[in-house]
Amino acid sequence: MSHVLKVENLEVVYNDVVLVLKGLSLSAEQGKITALLGANGAGKSTTLKAISGLLETEDGEVTDGAILYDGKPIHGTHPEKIVRQGIFQVMEGRRIFEDLTVEENLRCGAYTRPRSEFSGDMEKVYDYFPRLKERRKQLAGYMSGGEQQMLAIGRAVMAHPKLLLLDEPSLGLAPILVEEIFDIVQRINQQENCTVLLVEQNARAALSVASYGYIMENGRIVLDGKGSELLTNPDVQEFYLGMGAGGKKSYRDVKHYRRRKRWLG
Amino acid sequence: MEQYLQLIINGLVVGSIYSLVALGFVIIYKATKVVNFAQGELVMVGAYICFALTVQFQLPFLAAFLITLFFSIILGLCIERLALRPLIGEEGISVIMVTIALSSVLKSLVQLIWGHDLQVYPQMLPTEPIWIAGLPVAPVYIAALILSGLLFAVFTLFFKYSRVGIAMRATAYDQQAAQSMGISVKNIFAMSWCIACVVSSIGGLILGNINGIDPHLGHLGLAVFPAVILGGLDSLAGAALGGLLIGIIENVCDGAAMQLFDIGGFKEVAAFVVLVIILMVKPYGLFGTEEIERV
Ligand SMILES: Nc1ncnc2c1ncn2[C@@H]1O[C@H](COP(=O)(O)OP(=O)(O)OP(=O)(O)O)[C@@H](O)[C@H]1O
Ligand SMILES: [Mg+2]
Numbered sequence: 435m436s437h438v439l440k441v442e443n444l445e446v447v448y449n450d451v452v453l454v455l456k457g458l459s460l461s462a463e464q465g466k467i468t469a470l471l472g473a474n475g476a477g478k479s480t481t482l483k484a485i486s487g488l489l490e491t492e493d494g495e496v497t498d499g500a501i502l503y504d505g506k507p508i509h510g511t512h513p514e515k516i517v518r519q520g521i522f523q524v525m526e527g528r529r530i531f532e533d534l535t536v537e538e539n540l541r542c543g544a545y546t547r548p549r550s551e552f553s554g555d556m557e558k559v560y561d562y563f564p565r566l567k568e569r570r571k572q573l574a575g576y577m578s579g580g581e582q583q584m585l586a587i588g589r590a591v592m593a594h595p596k597l598l599l600l601d602e603p604s605l606g607l608a609p610i611l612v613e614e615i616f617d618i619v620q621r622i623n624q625q626e627n628c629t630v631l632l633v634e635q636n637a638r639a640a641l642s643v644a645s646y647g648y649i650m651e652n653g654r655i656v657l658d659g660k661g662s663e664l665l666t667n668p669d670v671q672e673f674y675l676g677m678g679a680g681g682k683k684s685y686r687d688v689k690h691y692r693r694r695k696r697w698l699g
Numbered sequence: 700m701e702q703y704l705q706l707i708i709n710g711l712v713v714g715s716i717y718s719l720v721a722l723g724f725v726i727i728y729k730a731t732k733v734v735n736f737a738q739g740e741l742v743m744v745g746a747y748i749c750f751a752l753t754v755q756f757q758l759p760f761l762a763a764f765l766i767t768l769f770f771s772i773i774l775g776l777c778i779e780r781l782a783l784r785p786l787i788g789e790e791g792i793s794v795i796m797v798t799i800a801l802s803s804v805l806k807s808l809v810q811l812i813w814g815h816d817l818q819v820y821p822q823m824l825p826t827e828p829i830w831i832a833g834l835p836v837a838p839v840y841i842a843a844l845i846l847s848g849l850l851f852a853v854f855t856l857f858f859k860y861s862r863v864g865i866a867m868r869a870t871a872y873d874q875q876a877a878q879s880m881g882i883s884v885k886n887i888f889a890m891s892w893c894i895a896c897v898v899s900s901i902g903g904l905i906l907g908n909i910n911g912i913d914p915h916l917g918h919l920g921l922a923v924f925p926a927v928i929l930g931g932l933d934s935l936a937g938a939a940l941g942g943l944l945i946g947i948i949e950n951v952c953d954g955a956a957m958q959l960f961d962i963g964g965f966k967e968v969a970a971f972v973v974l975v976i977i978l979m980v981k982p983y984g985l986f987g988t989e990e991i992e993r994v
Contacts, residue, residue, distance in 0.1 A: 491875050517881030529876035531869045541862065542869045546881035549862070589880065 437461040438504060438597055438629045439485065445498035446477070446484050454480050456653035457499065462597065467623050467630040469644035469661065471637045471674060477653045478633040479526050482599045485631075486523035487513035503597065518546050520596035526633075527605065528586040532575025536566055536585060539574050543589030552592075559588040562618050580611045587615070591622060597629045598622070604636040612636060616643050637674040641665045649674070702958075704834055706950040712840045712909070714946020715847035719902040720919060721926040721938035722854065723895030729871040729933045730891040733783065733794050737802035738899060739920020740809075745771055745900020746907040746916055747809050750818055760823050764904065771900040775893035783892070784885065802917065810914050819911040820904075843905045850898060851939055858935065863890065871933070922949070925970040931983055945970045 439462040446455040454477045462468040472478050483489040484496055485503075490513065501509045508516060531539050540559060544552050560567035563584040569577060574585055583603055590598055600619065604612040620643050623630050634640035641647050644661040649670065657670065664670050724738045748770050752763035782801055786794050824842060828835035858864040870877040870887045878884055903916065926945040930937025952969035956962045 486879065488875060488879055491878060512883075513878050514881045514883045517879070523879050525876060525879055529873055529879070531872045531876065533872055534865065534868060538865050538868075541865050542877065542880050542882065545862065545866055593880065 436464045438464045439631065440502040440505075441481070441485070441499070442502070443499035444481070444484060444496065444501065446480055446489065446494055447497050448480075448492070448494045450495070454494075454653055455484070458650065458654055459499075460648045460655060460658070462629050462631045463646065464629055465623075465627060466645040467620070467632055467643050469637075469640040469647040470631060470633045470650065471635075471640060471647060472650040474635075476650045478650065479601055481650075482523055482601050482631070482633060484509070486521055486599055487511055487516045488523060488525075514546075517593060520594070521599065522590045522593045522595035522597075523599040524586050524590050524601060524603065526601040528579075528582045530574045530582050530585050530589075532573065534574055536570045536572055536574055536577070539585055539589055540592050543592030546593060551594075555592050555594075559591050562591065562622065563588055579606050580608070580615075583607060583611075583615060584618075587618070587622070591626065594626070595628050597631065599631050599633075601633045602635060603632075604634060604639055612639050616640075619643065637670070638665070641670075701834065703951060703954065706954040707947055708834065708836060708840065710947030710950035711943060712843050712946070713950065714943035715844050716902045716906055716942070717919075717923055717926045717946050718939045718942025719847050719850060719898045719905075720923045721930065721942045722851070722935060723898040723902075724923055724927050725930070725933060725935060725938040726867075726891050726898075727895045728927075729935075730867055731783070731888050732791075733798065734791075735895065736795065736798040736920065737805060738895070738923055739917040740802040740805040741771075741774075741896050741899035742903040742906070742919050743809055743912070743914065743916040744774065744805055744903070745896070746903030746912045747813055748900070749904040750820060750907055750912055751813070753821060754818070767900050767904060768897055771896040772893045775896035776889055778896070779889045779892040783888070787888075802920070806914060806917055813914075815914055817911050817913045820907050823908065837909075839908050843909065846901065846905060850901060854894075854898075854935070863887075867891065921967070922970060925974040929974055929977055945973075948973050 441458060441460050444455050444458045445453065447453050458477070458481060460468070460470065460481075470478055470481065480489070480494065483492065483494065485501055485508075487508075489495065496509050500507055503519065503521065508519070508521075511519075531542065534542070537556070540556055541552070544555060547555070560570075565581055566584055566588055569581065574582065577585065583605075587600070587603065603615050603619065607615065616639050619630065619632070622628065632640055632644060641661045641664050647658065647661050647664045648655050649657040649664070657664070657667070659667070665675075720738055720742055723741065724735055727733055727735045745767055749763050749767040752758045752766055753760055756763075758766070778801065782797055783794070786797060824838040826837065828837055829841060830836075858868060866877065866882045867887050867890065869880075870882060870884055874884050877887070902919075903912070906912070906916065906919070922945060923942070926941040927938055928941075929944060930939070930941030949966045949970050952973075953964075953966040956965035956969075
């Protein structure tokens with residue numbers, strides 16, 4: 435099995451002082467979906483931005499370690515070049531261009547592609563997300579949160595990514611929509627032959643589609659394994675899937691959680 | 700009455716030039732969030748370059764026009780690369796100081812090369828007025844209106860349909876997101892400065908054809924402020940309308956003040972007075988966006 439992406443002992447510092455990633459390692463297997471899970475502030479988005487190069491726009495810096503894409507180090511490359519090499523990050527919070535129409539947003543996604551591909555690719559996106567087609571002349575800002583997420587993913591499809599970085603696609607969506615989005619992510623993964631690195635808070639949804647998963651705390655990976663294994667792992671069930679043995683959590687559980695967290699970290 | 704119609708026509712012509720210059724200002728502001736205090740000086744530089752080419756080098760006007768555009772693009776690139784890019788990420792006030800410095804530098808350079816005196820362009824269009832609805836209008840006025848209308852049409856299409864135009868709007872909305880799709884924000888910034896320089900130069904050379912030029916041409920930048928604020932700092936359509944309105948307001952108020960109270964020089968003040976009144980009613984200008992509110 436080959437890994438498109440290998441991150442080795444990555445260290446990231448913001449503003450020259452805040453150490454956020456503390457030797458993080460993970461890899462994404464060619465053609466598969468890999469999940470990266472963790473609590474708020476663990477450093478998941480930072481990891482994706484380090485890979486896509488967007489860190490440079492936030493005064494963040496890779497101070498140690500390596501990011502290998504197709505075996506070649508890419509750290510230090512400008513984000514616009516990284517997109518051209520086939521890595522596309524769908525940022526947290528959708529980040530669609532609200533005062534552009536749906537179609538203009540898709541055009542932006544296709545910015546690095548030859549013009550001749552545009553209409554074909556757009557049909558493909560509308561095939562994945564028929565709802566976008568109905569609204570294609572509408573300003574993106576007036577769409578619902580779910581539709582905006584579809585547009586954000588649609589924009590990525592326009593770019594023909596080889597490696598798709600998805601940052602919390604389920605954020606703020608109703609459960610039924612989460613399911614729909616994850617189904618489509620799976621279809622994109624198979625039909626576009628693109629490897630997916632999926633960052634999520636919704637651990638259950640993510641692990642059910644991921645072939646491999648990593649759990650991070652505080653800038654490090656603390657647990658990793660096959661998606662199905664993680665789903666049944668008691669620690670994961672307790673901390674991330676909210677299935678603590680005794681039903682509702684008591685203060686004791688919380689203390690226990692803290693202890694476990696320390697142990698895991 | 701007739702006199703006021705005449706004033707309105709003059710106002711429209713001057714206003715269409717304001718619109719062009721305002722367009723440049725708004726494009727820079729929208730894309731880079733820089734308030735460009737050198738906008739008027741860009742007008743002046745363009746006017747002088749075209750003057751030098753037509754009068755001093757005796758080139759035919761069309762050639763002079765095209766070379767001026769080319770020069771403006773180069774100027775835009777240089778300004779962005781040398782003066783603004785090193786400041787990306789710096790505080791707003793430092794950037795503003797740089798544009799103010801830029802305006803002084805450009806102005807001094809022009810004075811150094813061409814002196815302080817009023818210079819006139821050679822007469823290119825017939826001076827015989829064309830009669831429209833019983834009013835005499837100079838052909839150069841009509842040409843000015845047509846040229847600026849044309850430019851607005853071109854830029855509207857550019858921002859609506861071209862890949863780069865759409866990318867510029869995307870960058871204006873969210874730089875980082877634009878970057879995440881492979882749009883080079885640096886190139887977009889450079890592009891904005893080029894466009895701003897080009898439209899300003901065209902405004903300058905139209906103005907030169909009408910009034911002649913002197914180093915005070917840069918003060919046009921002052922008149923453009925009310926225009927862009929009136930239109931809403933970040934709206935292209937607003938820039939167009941704001942420019943026309945300010946042009947008309949200036950001329951009509953000036954004429955009225957002269958006729959009724961025998962006060963001269965009300966022109967410069969009029970625009971600002973109206974501006975204050977409008978902003979009290981609509982704080983974001985006529986077309987300025989706050990943010991899209993989803994319902
Ligand atoms: N631009 C920045 N400058 C300084 N610190 C930052 C910056 N971005 C993130 N951080 C800090 O880095 C840490 C990790 O942030 P990150 O956004 O990577 O977390 P996350 O795992 O994605 O969290 P969430 O699930 O809430 O999105 C946080 O403590 C955050 O405050
Ligand atoms: Mg995050």
